[in-house]
Amino acid sequence: MTTNLEEEYPEAAQYIRQAVAEHGEAWVLENYYEQLYPLGVVMAMPEKEELPFYDEDDHETMTEAERVEMYQAWGEYRENLRTGTNPGE
Structure with missing residues (x-):
């Protein structure tokens, strides 16, 4: 890292x-928005x-806009798991 x-x-x-050491640069780039970027809630x-x-x-x-859509879909998915409902119910 620079x-x-x-x-x-x-x-x-x-x-x-740490993620690069464990998984490699390619994995970090492929999974960045799902695995690391959400840490932006608690740190820059x-x-x-x-x-x-x-x-x-x-x-x-x-x-x-794509990130917002992805995170909203995850939120809906977690809510469905929490409440035991299917989408659209």
Whole structure:
């Protein structure tokens, strides 16, 4: 990781570094929005394209609208699990 990322996101850099060590850079990039980015609720998280190993020619990012839609769907899914209902009931 670059020093810049360590300086701008000291808490997040630790989690990203650990995920890279355990799973590799490709896994982190593939699972970033599902596994790491939600930590932004409790700490400052970099955007995926700010990661030092992100290459815009090889990887894609989600728009803000796509992330909102994904997280809303997860929220509905968790609510359905909590209440034992099916969507649309």
